[in-house]
Structures are given as structure tokens and as C-alpha cells.
Amino acid sequence: MVLAYALSPIDLIPDPIPVLGLLDDMVLVPLGIALVLRLLPAEILRDARAAARGRPLDETSRRLGRCGALAVAAIWLGVLTWIALKLLHPPG
Helix, strand or coil, X not given: CHHHHHHCCCXXXXXXXXXXXXXXXXXXXXXXXXXXXXXXXXXXXXXXXXXXXXXXCCHHHHHHHHHHHHHHHHHHHHHHHHHHHHHHCCCC
16 A cells, blocks of 8 residues: 555645645655554565575666666756756746
């Protein structure tokens, strides 16, 4: 349910509401994750962590990780460039 809420376009408080729209995501999602970790049996969590540690990343996973990081960096660079251009050259 926490994952569905985090990925859902429907929020408790709509995102266009300044500050509060994003604040609910910043509070509810981490609290939900903490609740899931608390409710998850220790044996299952321990086994999952051990399996994750024992499984090396294959080349495809590494390539996808690098591509994802580059895509996020490119988006941020584009947004920051757009903001800088708007600040330096205001309309009118």
C-alpha cells in the first residue's frame, strides 16, 4: 500500500498546493516504510538482506543504473538551465 501511495497520482493533499502538497509525501511515505519494516518478521527481513548482499550486480543492472543516473542528472540540468534563463531574461 505504501508503494501504491508513493507511485499513485492521487495524494491525500494535492501536489499543486504549495508546500503542503509535497509535505504529505515527505512525511507519509517514510512513516509507511518504517511501519512496514516494523511489521515485517525479522526472519524474512534478515533473509532478504542476506540474499541482496550475496547477489552481485550484473552488467545490465549497472548499465541501467548509470543510464538512470544520467537521465536524472540531465533532467535536473535542463530544469536548472531553464530557471537560470528565465531569471536572466525575464519576459517583457
